[in-house]
Every structure is written in C-alpha cells, then in structure tokens.
Amino acid sequence: MKFWDTITGNDLTRDCEAFEVRAGALPAEYRAAWEEVKCHLFPYGSFTGRNLVPILDGALGLLEETAADGLGVHEVLGDDVEGFCAALAGGEGARTHRDRWREKLNGNVARKLARLGG
Amino acid sequence: MDDLTEMLKGTLEGCVLQIIGDEETYGYAITRRLNELGFADVVEGTVYAILLRLERNGLVRVAKRPSGKGPPRKFYALNEAGREELATFWAKWEYVTSRIDRLREGGR
Numbered sequence: 001m002k003f004w005d006t007i008t009g010n011d012l013t014r015d016c017e018a019f020e021v022r023a024g025a026l027p028a029e030y031r032a033a034w035e036e037v038k039c040h041l042f043p044y045g046s047f048t049g050r051n052l053v054p055i056l057d058g059a060l061g062l063l064e065e066t067a068a069d070g071l072g073v074h075e076v077l078g079d080d081v082e083g084f085c086a087a088l089a090g091g092e093g094a095r096t097h098r099d100r101w102r103e104k105l106n107g108n109v110a111r112k113l114a115r116l117g118g
Numbered sequence: 119m120d121d122l123t124e125m126l127k128g129t130l131e132g133c134v135l136q137i138i139g140d141e142e143t144y145g146y147a148i149t150r151r152l153n154e155l156g157f158a159d160v161v162e163g164t165v166y167a168i169l170l171r172l173e174r175n176g177l178v179r180v181a182k183r184p185s186g187k188g189p190p191r192k193f194y195a196l197n198e199a200g201r202e203e204l205a206t207f208w209a210k211w212e213y214v215t216s217r218i219d220r221l222r223e224g225g226r
Contacts, residue, residue, distance in 0.1 A: 061189065062145075062166050068188020069146060071162070078161035087167035 015053050022060055029073045030063050033081070037063075040085035043096040055088050123159060130160070132207035134168050135196065138178060139204050142195040145169060169194060177203050 005011035023034045037059050045052045066076045077084055130152075137148050145165050152160045169192075172178045177200035185191045196204065 058166075058170065062163065064189050065185075065191065066146070066162055068185075071146075075161060077163040078159070081163075084163040084167060087164070088170065 009048065012049065012053070015057075019056060019060055022064065026063060026067050030067050033073045033077055034060065034063060036081050037077075037085060040082045041089060043098065044085070044089035045097070059085075059088060121159075122157065126157065126160075129211070130157075130164070131168050131171070132204070132211065133157075134165060134172070135177070135200060135204040135207060138172075138194050139196045139201065142181075142193050144191045144193050172200070175199075175203075 002011075023031055026034065038056070041052055041055060041059070042049075044055075062076065063073075066073075133152065133155075134148055137143065137151050143151075145162055148169075149160060149162045149165045152165070169178070172194070173180060177197065179195045179197050181193045181195075182190045183193050
C-alpha cells in the first residue's frame with residue numbers, strides 16, 4: 001500500500017466507490033441486501049476498516065454471481081444476514097468494535113482501581 | 119425437517135468437504151445438493167461462508183472458470199490437506215454417532 005493512501009484513506013474511498021458502482025448494477029432486492037450486509041459487517045472493521053475490503057468484495061461477488069443466476073436474494077442469504085456476516089468476518093469469535101472498546105474500558109477501570117489501592 | 123441449524127453447525131463443513139471430494143464443483147451446485155439431501159434451510163450464503171473458511175484453511179484448490187452468464191465462477195476441489203480433513207471428519211462422526219446410538223439404546 002502506498003504511504004499516501006495509508007494516511008489519506010484514498011484507497012478506501014476508491015474501493016468503496018467501485019463497490020457502489022458494482023452494487024448499483026444489481027437488482028433492487030439485491031441492492032437492499034447489500035446495504036444490510038454492509039451494516040452488519042461494519043462492527044467487524046478494524047480501526048481503518050481496511051480488513052473489510054476483501055470481505056465486502058467477496059460478499060458482493062456472491063451477490064453478483066447469484067443475481068446473474070436469477071436466484072431470489074432469500075435463496076442466497078436466507079433469514080439470518082447477521083449470522084452470514086459473522087461467518088464471513090471469521091465466525092462468532094470475531095472481535096468487533098464493541099469487544100475492543102470493552103477491553104479498553106476494563107483495562108482503564110482496573111488501572112484506576114489499582115492506583116486507588118483497591 | 120425444520121430447525122436443524124444448531125445441530126448441523128459442526129457437521130455442515132464436513133458435508134461440504136465430502137461433496138467437493140466427490141467431484142470438483144461450485145457453490146450453487148453444493149447448495150442444491152444439500153437441499154436435495156433434505157437440508158432445506160441451507161442457503162447459498164451459508165455454503166459461501168464455509169467455502170471461504172475451507173479456502174482460508176488451505177483445504178481446497180480453487181479455479182476460476184467462466185460461466186455462461188455473469189462473472190466467472192469459482193470451482194473447488196480437495197487438495198491433500200482437504201482429503202485428510204475429510205477423513206478426520208468421518209472418524210469424528212463415527213465416534214460421536216456410535217456413542218450417541220449407544221446412549222439411546224441404554225447401553226453402557
């Protein structure tokens with residue numbers, strides 16, 4: 001990755017724009033599913049969200065392939081889009097923003113308690 | 119049969135390995151095969167997530183082939199590590215089912 005991209009996030013903007021162009025070519029119900037997938041994947045992002053790019057790319061690829069096959073989006077994702085996204089992001093054990101925040105908070109509280117001699 | 123999700127969770131990966139082991143195939147065909155077997159709840163997204171995991175764990179060979187319409191399809195075949203994993207899966211399956219059968223029959 002270029003240094004310039006690292007600090008500006010330009011590559012991310014570019015990738016996201018490319019994804020949206022691809023998503024725009026999908027049928028309406030697939031576009032709705034894409035929005036939902038993005039929502040559910042967001043919590044699995046790292047600080048910059050770069051780790052999500054290949055995952056989003058794969059998910060979009062799946063939508064494109066199956067839309068071309070003429071499948072209904074329900075046949076592809078079923079009822080549990082959240083579960084699907086968790087599986088994509090590396091399973092139930094995948095660390096989310098919330099886990100990291102929690103850890104940090106716990107660490108801070110423990111440190112302050114220690115300082116108080118608790 | 120409904121509501122098999124919880125029970126299937128650990129075994130679906132083995133099923134997919136077996137299907138790929140029989141012949142090189144792609145996601146949609148795997149889903150259809152599982153549906154035909156009677157696992158109606160299995161959708162393509164589930165299979166996709168499993169395939170991704172198999173790929174990440176280095177158990178499959180992946181080849182992109184053009185399809186009639188739309189983007190190229192990914193075809194999957196087992197590699198050596200995949201075949202070993204499949205054998206392990208069946209050994210575990212054998213172990214679990216034999217114990218559970220024994221439990222049902224009331225033996226010790």
